Amino acid sequence: MTAASLPPHASETLDPRNWDELRAQGHRMLDDMIDYIADIRERPVWQPIPDAIRGQFRKELPRKPSDLADVYRDFTDFVLPYATGNVHPGFMGWVHGGGSAVGMLAEMLAAGLNANLGGRDHMPIEVERQIVAWTRQMFGFPATASGIFVTGTSMANLMAVLVARTDALGKLSRQRGIGEAGALLTAYTSKAAHGCITRAMDVAGLGSDALRCIAVDECHRIDVAALRETIARDRSAGLTPFLVVASAGTVDIGAIDDLKAVAGLCRKEDLWFHVDGAFGALAILSETLAPRLAGIEHADSIALDFHKWGQVPYDAGFLMVRDGERHRDAFAAPAAYLRRETRGLAAGAQWPCDLGPDLSRGFRALKTWFTLKTYGADRLGAIIARCCALAKYLEGRILAEPRLELLAPVNLNIVCFRFSADDADKVNGEVVVTLHEAGIAAPSTTVLNGRLAIRAAIVNHRTDIADVDRLVAAVLEFGVRRASDARTQVGKLGQSLAV
Numbered sequence: 001m002t003a004a005s006l007p008p009h010a011s012e013t014l015d016p017r018n019w020d021e022l023r024a025q026g027h028r029m030l031d032d033m034i035d036y037i038a039d040i041r042e043r044p045v046w047q048p049i050p051d052a053i054r055g056q057f058r059k060e061l062p063r064k065p066s067d068l069a070d071v072y073r074d075f076t077d078f079v080l081p082y083a084t085g086n087v088h089p090g091f092m093g094w095v096h097g098g099g100s101a102v103g104m105l106a107e108m109l110a111a112g113l114n115a116n117l118g119g120r121d122h123m124p125i126e127v128e129r130q131i132v133a134w135t136r137q138m139f140g141f142p143a144t145a146s147g148i149f150v151t152g153t154s155m156a157n158l159m160a161v162l163v164a165r166t167d168a169l170g171k172l173s174r175q176r177g178i179g180e181a182g183a184l185l186t187a188y189t190s191k192a193a194h195g196c197i198t199r200a201m202d203v204a205g206l207g208s209d210a211l212r213c214i215a216v217d218e219c220h221r222i223d224v225a226a227l228r229e230t231i232a233r234d235r236s237a238g239l240t241p242f243l244v245v246a247s248a249g250t251v252d253i254g255a256i257d258d259l260k261a262v263a264g265l266c267r268k269e270d271l272w273f274h275v276d277g278a279f280g281a282l283a284i285l286s287e288t289l290a291p292r293l294a295g296i297e298h299a300d301s302i303a304l305d306f307h308k309w310g311q312v313p314y315d316a317g318f319l320m321v322r323d324g325e326r327h328r329d330a331f332a333a334p335a336a337y338l339r340r341e342t343r344g345l346a347a348g349a350q351w352p353c354d355l356g357p358d359l360s361r362g363f364r365a366l367k368t369w370f371t372l373k374t375y376g377a378d379r380l381g382a383i384i385a386r387c388c389a390l391a392k393y394l395e396g397r398i399l400a401e402p403r404l405e406l407l408a409p410v411n412l413n414i415v416c417f418r419f420s421a422d423d424a425d426k427v428n429g430e431v432v433v434t435l436h437e438a439g440i441a442a443p444s445t446t447v448l449n450g451r452l453a454i455r456a457a458i459v460n461h462r463t464d465i466a467d468v469d470r471l472v473a474a475v476l477e478f479g480v481r482r483a484s485d486a487r488t489q490v491g492k493l494g495q496s497l498a499v
């Protein structure tokens with residue numbers, strides 16, 4: 001085939017014919033997104049997607065090109081108004097970080113570079129290595145510790161289970177499978193641990209039954225004596241305990257296990273000590289909160305999310321492993337097409353693809369680097385401490401209000417409470433949905449001791465006292481309304497039964 005025989009359009013790239021037009025459109029988009037963040041308080045936290053909008057949005061695969069301005073209009077009309085809401089200070093559901101304008105700009109730069117961080121010798125990899133070094137420093141880990149960005153803590157916890165599994169069974173198990181020895185492995189966590197730990201055991205081929213979920217105390221911390229006894233019982237039954245997953249901030253109420261005691265037990269029993277620090281681990285950045293994490297420095301591995309309390313835009317999960325060699329043992333796999341050189345682009349020896357299952361990897365490190373450098377670790381730590389102070393303020397408001405009931409101790413930044421009413425589970429479930437639909441606040445719910453709780457997790461750096469007051473006022477208003485609706489319904493039901 002000669003150049004002349006190529007179809008004419010094949011020589012066109014996807015770059016614009018007119019860069020000035022693209023630049024003007026790009027500036028409009030950037031300005032709009034900066035305004036979106038700056039004016040976020042003027043918007044509802046969340047709003048339901050009208051059926052008509054959902055219907056209008058769904059289209060056939062576009063075969064023909066469209067104007068960028070028209071595509072952007074679809075985004076502003078259909079996508080932007082109906083986003084998750086976690087940029088808004090009234091968002092307190094689940095554990096979502098608020099992101100920042102700086103992180104957004106960094107994402108744009110990362111997309112421009114379009115770097116693949118699977119490996120090779122380029123500066124974006126050095127940026128990730130810099131974050132690894134800073135994270136080591138945060139937790140007092142040795143220079144031999146390895147670290148890698150992943151989607152989120154669910155993935156980081158899964159990878160930690162895989163590293164611990166390979167460490168327990170030996171590298172050969174990667175070829176031969178987990179075999180009979182693998183069938184005897186048992187792991188330990190608390191009943192309050194995140195569900196992704198159970199899923200990790202399942203996905204790792206060890207089976208979720210091999211995970212012992214140990215009882216917790218009244219503050220939801222793992223019962224270390226019960227943990228010790230369960231390990232001993234398993235050993236005497238011929239099983240092979242290999243891993244303990246402690247929580248630094250449980251998802252329900254933010255409890256931090258006694259990491260020192262768990263570390264000591266793991267050392268004595270020769271078990272892998274992993275910490276799920278999805279959001280709580282970054283409390284290490286606050287001088288006042290860091291002592292609560294004492295013992296985390298002894299962990300064999302830590303999973304955490306920079307996209308939660310680190311305020312880095314989604315997603316920026318992270319796994320750090322004390323012994324980088326053992327980390328590599330679990331994932332590194334030679335391949336001719338991934339040959340390492342001493343010079344040229346294929347240099348750089350250890351590549352991130354040796355530390356996890358991903359080969360293609362985006363540049364999550366850049367938005368994290370920008371966030372840490374621009375704000376500084378101390379300021380991020382101060383924001384984390386402020387979130388906890390706001391949670392204490394909310395606790396105080398609840399304790400002072402007879403119509404509200406506190407359902408769990410406030411350990412960190414999570415407050416579980418409810419409006420007191422007959423049929424309180426139903427009333428409070430409806431209160432939360434009404435809060436969402438009214439766009440006032442977005443807490444989530446959980447169930448504690450069989451009772452439905454309104455759960456406010458304060459993670460967003462924008463959340464202020466006024467947002468907490470607005471939440472309390474709206475819960476009281478909607479609580480009164482929903483409780484009276486429920487009474488009316490019961491009354492009507494009583495009347496119809498009487499008829």
Ligand SMILES: Cc1ncc(COP(=O)(O)O)c(C=O)c1O
Nearest residue numbers: 095152153154194249250251278
């Ligand atoms: C304690 C804990 N572990 C694990 C996870 C899962 O993290 P991710 O959603 O980043 O996968 C969460 C999420 O909130 C969490 O709170």
